[in-house]
Amino acid sequence: MQCNKYSAIIWNNCVKADQENINKNGKSLTRSELQFIMKKSVPMILANSICFVILKYVTARDAMWKSRKAKHKNSGKVKLPYKIKEYFNTGWIHQNIKIYKDKGCLTLGKPVLPDEQGIKRKQKPIKCYTKKIPDNIAEIELAYQNNKLYLIIKSKYKNDNILIQSNNEASIDLGEIHSITSIDNNENAIIITGRKLREIKQLRNKHLGKLKSRRSKCVKGSRKYKKYSKAIKNITFTINNKIKNIVHKITKLYLDYCIKNNISKVYYGDLDSCTRNTKKEHRGNRKVHQKLSQWNYGQIMREITNKLTRYGIELVKVKEYYTSKKCPVCSVLNTPKGRNYECDCGYSMHRDVNGAINILNDNSEFKIHKYKNLKYLRIV
Numbered sequence: 332m333q334c335n336k337y338s339a340i341i342w343n344n345c346v347k348a349d350q351e352n353i354n355k356n357g358k359s360l361t362r363s364e365l366q367f368i369m370k371k372s373v374p375m376i377l378a379n380s381i382c383f384v385i386l387k388y389v390t391a392r393d394a395m396w397k398s399r400k401a402k403h404k405n406s407g408k409v410k411l412p413y414k415i416k417e418y419f420n421t422g423w424i425h426q427n428i429k430i431y432k433d434k435g436c437l438t439l440g441k442p443v444l445p446d447e448q449g450i451k452r453k454q455k456p457i458k459c460y461t462k463k464i465p466d467n468i469a470e471i472e473l474a475y476q477n478n479k480l481y482l483i484i485k486s487k488y489k490n491d492n493i494l495i496q497s498n499n500e501a502s503i504d505l506g507e508i509h510s511i512t513s514i515d516n517n518e519n520a521i522i523i524t525g526r527k528l529r530e531i532k533q534l535r536n537k538h539l540g541k542l543k544s545r546r547s548k549c550v551k552g553s554r555k556y557k558k559y560s561k562a563i564k565n566i567t568f569t570i571n572n573k574i575k576n577i578v579h580k581i582t583k584l585y586l587d588y589c590i591k592n593n594i595s596k597v598y599y600g601d602l603d604s605c606t607r608n609t610k611k612e613h614r615g616n617r618k619v620h621q622k623l624s625q626w627n628y629g630q631i632m633r634e635i636t637n638k639l640t641r642y643g644i645e646l647v648k649v650k651e652y653y654t655s656k657k658c659p660v661c662s663v664l665n666t667p668k669g670r671n672y673e674c675d676c677g678y679s680m681h682r683d684v685n686g687a688i689n690i691l692n693d694n695s696e697f698k699i700h701k702y703k704n705l706k707y708l709r710i711v
Contacts, residue, residue, distance in 0.1 A: 332480070334457075334473060337376045338419040341384040344372050346412055349392070353411075362389045376421065377442050383422030383470075388412060403603075420483075421473045428468055429456070436460050437482075439471065477568040478561075494643030495595050502691035503585075503599040503635075504654070504683050507626050510581050511635075512683035513588065513597075514691060520684055520702035521588045523581050525627075527710040528574065532625055535570040539563060578627055580710050582634040588706075589644055597644060598694045599635075600651030602628055647694070654689035655682060659700050681705075 348368055352360050360368070365385045373381065391412045398409045427440035441454035465486040472483040501515040510525030546559035589597070636646055656664045658674040665674050667682040680688070684702060692698050 332418070332475070334376060334380075334421040335418040335475060337373050338380065338384050338421045339416040340373050341369055341376075341381055342388060342419045343415050344369060345385060345388045346415070349388075349411070350413070359392065359411075362386070365389070374442060374444065377423070377427055377440060379424045379427055380421055383424070383472075384419060387419075418475060420475075423471045425469055428471060430464055430468065432464055434460075435462060435464065437464065437471070477564060490641055492642050495590070495593055496643070497593045497595045499592060499594050500596040500598070500691065500695050500697070501589070501592070501594045502687045502694070503597060504651075504686035504690060505600060505602060505628055505631065506683055507622055509683050510627075510631060511585050512681075512687050513585065514684060514687045514699070514702055515592050515594055516691070516695065516697040516699065517592065518699055518701065518703040519588075519592050520687070520705045521585070522681070522683060522705070522707045523584050524707070524709050525581065528577055528581075528627065531570060531573055531577070535566065536621070538566050542566070574627065575630075577710055578630050578634055582631060582638055584708050584710075585635060586638045586642075589639060590642065595644060596647060597635075597639065598647050598649050598690055599632065600654070600690060601648050602651075649690065649694050651686070651690055651693075654693070655686045657689050659685070659688050659692055659698075 345365055348365065349360050352358065362385060365388070366382060369381050369385060370378070395409050395411055399406045423439045429438045429440075430436075431438070437459045438456040439459065440456055443451050443453050445451050459482055461482070465484060467487045468484060469487045470485040472485070474481045474483050499516050501513050504512040506512065506525070508525060508529070509522050510528065511523040512521070514520040542559050542563050546556055546563070549556040549559065588594075639646060653664055655672075656666060658665060658672075658676060658678050660678045661674065661676045663674060663676070665672070667673075667685070670682055671679065672682040672685040673679045678700070680701070684705070688699055
């Protein structure tokens with residue numbers, strides 16, 4: 332924890348130095364300038380660990396500028412990093428890490444500091460014992476979560492995956508009930524349901540609602556108040572880990588589908604307008620608001636991007652206006668009822684598959700109206 336306190340001092344110094352330079356010269360400090368200023372500010376941690384914190388700060392600052400350039404509705408409200416932190420994750424790169432696989436031990440280096448007599452002496456390294464030590468460790472991060480310290484180990488691996496090269500294209504219709512619905516040019520369709528996600532989120536909301544209701548009757552700062560707050564943190568931490576696991580399984584199933592059907596390009600809809608501004612006055616009743624605000628759209632797309640790009644599959648973000656209402660045969664707009672889509676021309680289809688068909692037809696040279704094979708997959 333002491334290492335994370337020193338890292339927080341580096342972060343706070345970066346925030347202050349950058350803000351002072353902006354007020355004085357109207358410009359932000361570059362990464363090299365920050366490294367020069369912070370070089371001797373906290374000698375209790377390694378120089379590489381100082382550079383780790385500076386990189387995190389510069390990354391957060393660049394994300395702010397990127398958000399402003401995107402010109403979203405609330406982009407003008409985005410600010411530079413300004414919060415003063417008490418703790419911040421400490422990082423070690425491969426040069427400061429020693430591995431003893433026979434003992435299952437990792438040693439993380441500490442800087443050389445002078446003792447009371449002014450003689451520089453090496454500090455004892457931090458020893459960490461683990462059951463499995465991955466190869467090619469690039470970086471280790473010390474994180475504090477759920478009242479415990481964790482080591483986040485990042486390792487490098489060669490990308491030996493065969494890049495997919497074909498003319499087969501597919502589209503994704505993302506949904507809150509069915510997480511991924513997709514169809515390709517060869518009329519192979521897949522539906523990966525997200526009902527397991529909904530089940531876990533409903534359970535989380537139920538438990539959190541009870542605990543928060545009980546906590547609201549306690550005096551703030553009392554023992555019972557702290558007890559309920561700790562229980563809320565534990566449940567949130569556990570459920571979030573389960574959600575990450577399910578999202579990984581969902582996206583892995585879709586990756587297998589792409590590899591099996593030799594898909595080289597995937598179109599997916601731009602749903603930023605649906606997932607932003609989900610307040611009650613904008614999005615109907617509170618149940619709809621809750622579903623939209625807790626929808627894992629961004630998390631699913633991030634995992635899909637990470638997995639598909641390893642195989643050279645191109646992801647294209649497109650607009651999906653009226654794709655759930657349009658008939659691919661006669662182009663008439665109809666409002667679907669339930670989970671099925673029906674048109675007066677006689678066309679009938681699952682509403683999510685119909686949305687995927689329209690996304691593909693609007694952006695691809697191929698035109699399809701039905702599927703040959705349909706797989707419905709459920710996460711257990």
